[in-house]
Amino acid sequence: MNVQNPQPAIGLARLEQRLAEDLSFLELPPKEWVPATEYDGKRVHDAVVIGAGMCGLVAAASLKMLGIHNVVCLDRAPEGSEGPWVTFARMETLRSPKQLTGPALGLPTLTFRAWYVAQFGAGAWEALGKIPKDQWMDYLVWYRKVLSLPVRNLVTVTNITPVSDDLMALDASDGANGGQERLYARHVVLATGRDGLGGGYLPDFAQNVGRRFWAHSADEIDFAALGGKRVAVIGAGASAMDNAATALEAGAAGVDMIIRRKHMPRINKFTGISSQGVVQGFAGLSDDWKWKFLEYTLGAQTPPPRDSTLRVSRHPNGRFFLDTAVGNVRENGGKVVVETSRGDLEYDFVIFATGFCVDLDRRPELKNFAPFIRFWKDVHEPAKGAANGELATSPYLGPDFEFLEKVPGSCPALRLVHCFNYPASLSHGKLSGDIPAVSNGGRRLARGIARSLFVADREAHFANLVAYETPELLGDEWTDSAPLLSETSKGAAE
Known part of the structure; x- marks a missing residue:
């Protein structure tokens, strides 16, 4: 690239034209091949994807690129607010390097880089540091539009019920019109994010104080109301830093980071071994080795991004209390007292940046499958x-991200539900929660569903094979010559 004369912006319309050409050259998406089915007078979806954030969109796009078109994504959020990016993700930029191709499915013109350069030019791309998180959301909105992905917003799935061993019923509430409906699906994909099988983790003692005194870092928080208040943030991960910084920027009188560890983790271990070997090979490891990799990584802990940490420390009223364990919280005269290993500390509000946990009791849509x-x-x-409670409660998944039965034969329809969210990491690696390898995860999921659908419909496909009668030869391509008889043969014939 000539840096002195960088490539100018071509505009999104031209980029979209190039993407359409690329898809045409690759004959994508292919024609639909799954036989249509009905149940109770309704068309059965080949797959229903719950969640239309990044993973949900990638799942739907991957299925479409394999010719599975009868798919719908359902998301409870308004359009443009799916996933965490403009809600509880309070960082300024993504931590992932800008050049990662993420959800692009191997298509250069579908990358964030192509989208960005088309609008702002190559010079702006070279100058860009990390991707602003709101801009990442804008890219995902464009991704959904340009691939014509079928998303319905303001729809919440409240229950999933097996109709048979091969069919699921989903009950949903439609927030747009206040109605209730039932959909049918041959496969269900849970693209429900970090809390997809539970919710935010809270220590038991959080319940010792009234709800007005605390929030989880993934909750909606009125940061403006924290102006002039003293705030404690329990935790040291990315969300802890981002929530602390947001409170400080909103005018909090002071924010204390209460951190159990003596030293902040500094090295992101998984970044050090990121490769296609890990992406493709992790699922092939033995259970012992999968556990060994993840237990070591969790034990080392992922450090918060440098930018997020500096965002806190640039405020003189942002303090770091390392080597400080929290044992309890209690109310005292309109304040919340945090009992720590360095003594009692008093605050107006506490934010628990304590991560997420698997807890199926908090997922009513899964109540029929939880046992x-x-x-x-x-x-x-x-x-x-090497015991680890977080890993112990991870679902033990099959090769296509499908749930497996605790007792074989107890719930055959369970194989139709695919866990394409963060808790799948121990079974498949980080293919369904983070940006770097999400396309690999989507393609693995889609291939498995395609295989399952074809096998289930094998009789119909064989009947189509037998019924196929379109000739390639028309019969006029040659002349059938009579055999030449030898003289001896002629004599014998006479």
Whole structure:
């Protein structure tokens, strides 16, 4: 690239034209091949994807690129607010390097880089540091539009019920019109994010104080109301830093980061081994080795981004209390007292940046399946000293992200529900929650669903094979010559 004369912006219309040409050259998406089916007078969806954030869009796009068109994504958020990017993700920029192709599915013209350069030019791309998170949301909105992905917003799935071993019913409430409806699907994909199988993790003692005194970092928080207040943030991860910085920027009188560890983690271990070897090979590891990789990584902890940490420390009223364990919280005269290993500390508000947990009791849509789902704790005994509660409660998934039965034969329809969210990491690696390898995860998921659909419809496909009668030869391509008889043959014939 000539930096002195960088490529000018071509505009999104031209980029979209190029993308359409690329898809045409690759014959994508292919024609629909799954036989249409009905139940109770309704068309059955080949797949219903719950969630239209990044993972949900990638799942739908991957299915479409394999000719599976009868798919719908359902998301409870308004259009443009799917996923965490403009809600509880309070960082300024993504931590992922800008050049990662993320959800582009191998198409150069579908990358964030192509989208950005088309609007702002190559010079602006070279000058860009990290991707602003609101701009990432804008890109995902464009991604959905340009691929014509079928998303319905303001729809909340309230229940999933097996109709048979091969069919699911989904009950949903439509926030746009206040109605209730039932959909039918042959496969269900849970693209429901970090809290997709539970919710935010809270220590039990959080319940000792009234709800007005605290929030989880993934909650809606009125930061303006924290102006002039003293705030504690419990935790040291990315969300802890981003919530602390947001409170400081909103005018909090002071924010204390209460951190159990003596030292902040500094090295992101998974970044150090990121490769296609890990992406493609992790699922092939033995259970012992999968556990070893993830237990070591969780034990080392992922450091918060440097920018997020500096965003806190640039404020003189932002303090870091390392080597400080929290044992309890209690109310006292309109304040909340945090009991720590360095003594009692008093605040107006506490933010628990304590991560997420698997808790199926908090997912009413999964109540019919919860007793039957196999978890790692059901099948794997970790090595001595390697126990980990978060890993133990991870679902033990099949090769297509499908749930497996705790007791074989107890719920055959469970194989139709695919866990394409963060808790899948122990079974498949980080293919369904983070940007770097999400396209690989989407393609693995889609290939598995395509295979399952074809096998289930094998009789129909064989009947189509038998019925296919379009000739390639028309019969006029040659002349049938009579055999020449030898003289001996002629004599014998006479």
